[in-house]
Amino acid sequence: MAPALGAIHGAIEGVDQHRDRPSGVLRLNTSLGAAQLVLRPLILAYLRRYPGMKVELVTDNALIDIVAGGFDAGFRLAETVPVDMTAVTVIPAIRSIVVGSPAYFEGRVPPRSPSDLKNHTGVRARMASGAVYRWEFEKRGQAVEIDVPGDLTLDDAGLIHEAALEGVGLAYVTEYSVRDDLAAGRLLQVLEDWTPSYPGLQLYYPGRRHAPAKLRAFIDMARAYAKTAA
Structure with missing residues (x-):
């Protein structure tokens, strides 16, 4: 049963990767403090731009494995982002x-x-x-x-x-x-x-596979926001 479910999930994800319009649920993990920094300028702005999207934001002060937890991406301080992840700086410095x-x-x-x-x-x-x-x-x-x-x-x-x-x-x-x-x-x-000040906040995600449209759109917004926060 598990391999069959995995195949179904992979097929759905494969279809989503080829959609130009983000769809589905974007699952994000972060600390509570980081969530307060990105909720209004990024997450709420994302939902306004893509009305069909849903976002599930889970706050956890402990650093977890976002892949094992089923998350698309996470936000953490730059110094705590796992080295095997791809990262985008959102806030260059925090004090x-x-x-x-x-x-x-x-x-x-x-x-x-x-x-x-x-x-x-x-x-x-x-x-x-x-x-x-x-x-x-x-x-x-x-x-x-x-x-x-x-x-x-x-x-x-x-x-x-x-x-x-x-x-x-x-x-x-x-x-x-x-x-x-x-x-x-x-x-x-x-x-x-x-x-x-010290190194700021980064959005990070697995870089070894092609990101689905919902995540690519969020990454683009994060990069655009970073330019205003610099």
Whole structure:
């Protein structure tokens, strides 16, 4: 039965590869943080351009085998993309920054170096492995990792963002995710000179076989978006 199903799937995929118009379901895997970066500019834009398409986006902070998982493609930070995959850079550089609300800073001296964080409260992040993330800093070649003290530990970037807005503590977040809050003054940035950018986000997919029309169209949109994000 399994070989027969495989043959049927292969036949369907073969037909789809020769269609000019994308059709079917595009299955994507990514982390939650990356999903927040690409949902509006890429995935929703893709659905608007191709009304007959469906997209299934699965978020998983653990890096998985997208082929074994039945996914067409995935989004990950450039440094974590498997070497046997073909990759397209979507966002050239990403920067993680430290932010806090004006209410949090009332009566507190803002940190001037990472070592000052021992006197502050952070909203801690738990990774998929179960370990608590140590905030990473770098300046003039000096790299530092800090286990920031705090009473609240979360495993979702959106919740960490919300907690920072509520003044619970400082948060280590992507600059992109809080740009509106920084512009409006709802959050303030500190330690700016200690948080350089790092290699950004890539769309990756198996390169050993011809991509179906639905994926080719998405790759084209990703390349076009990358030019605006550069």
